[in-house]
Amino acid sequence: MFTGLIEEVGSLKTVEIDSSGAMISVQAQKVLNNLSIGDSIAIDGACMTVTAIADGTFSFVVSPESLDKTHFSTFQPQKTVNLERPLTPTSRIGGHYVTGHIDGLIQLSERFTDGNCERFTLTLPNADWLGLIIPKGSVAILGVSLTVNWVEGNQFSVAVIPHTLANTTLNTYHPGDMLPFEGDMLGKYVQRFLALSAQPDPEMLVNDPALRPAFEALQPGAKSGLKANAPKSRIHSGGWFNFE
Numbered sequence: 001m002f003t004g005l006i007e008e009v010g011s012l013k014t015v016e017i018d019s020s021g022a023m024i025s026v027q028a029q030k031v032l033n034n035l036s037i038g039d040s041i042a043i044d045g046a047c048m049t050v051t052a053i054a055d056g057t058f059s060f061v062v063s064p065e066s067l068d069k070t071h072f073s074t075f076q077p078q079k080t081v082n083l084e085r086p087l088t089p090t091s092r093i094g095g096h097y098v099t100g101h102i103d104g105l106i107q108l109s110e111r112f113t114d115g116n117c118e119r120f121t122l123t124l125p126n127a128d129w130l131g132l133i134i135p136k137g138s139v140a141i142l143g144v145s146l147t148v149n150w151v152e153g154n155q156f157s158v159a160v161i162p163h164t165l166a167n168t169t170l171n172t173y174h175p176g177d178m179l180p181f182e183g184d185m186l187g188k189y190v191q192r193f194l195a196l197s198a199q200p201d202p203e204m205l206v207n208d209p210a211l212r213p214a215f216e217a218l219q220p221g222a223k224s225g226l227k228a229n230a231p232k233s234r235i236h237s238g239g240w241f242n243f244e
Helices: 064-069 127-132 162-167 185-198 202-207 212-217
Strands: 008-018 021-027 040-043 046-054 057-062 080-084 104-114 117-123 138-141 144-152 155-160 178-182 232-236 239-243
Antiparallel strands (some): 008 021, 104 178
């Protein structure tokens, strides 16, 4: 779990990509402190597992799925990336809960100066992500926690302050670039809950031991399941009442 507050900008040292995935090493300083093999670290917002540490660098393996969901396939040596170590129990949460599980790539459609900030307009290619974006909600772009200013159609806008521009890689991107995106985790749970509530899965009714009797009772030709001598019942506002 991460917060979207970038600790350090690192530089790619080696990039090896083939059909099976990728092996990438990053030159860094701050995030190497107490870093161990097997630890997680967010690279431009994508949670990766450290597989080697040596000579001021750490390495990680990228799966085909991660290559598909991120912009890692475009990486070249010397490119800079945003780095963040995982949240600890005593950490302040200055951003928002970021899992490091990238949803996909979105396009930076427009960028312009707005007062003391840079305004980024971003376009969502996937309609399923629209429910994850709300005005004044949180979003992670390149692993950076940002506040959504406005939402219109399949576009939304964020304002990037000078401090964020100076301490992340956001300032190196321009209109037309594709950026890794992670929607708010809480929004995903709400969206999933509402989807399941609107369209209950028949398989869930069949396989859930607690729900199966009710499912079977609703099937055509099913017996009521009541014994011949069972007391009749009435339903009142306060509950069930049996009577002879």
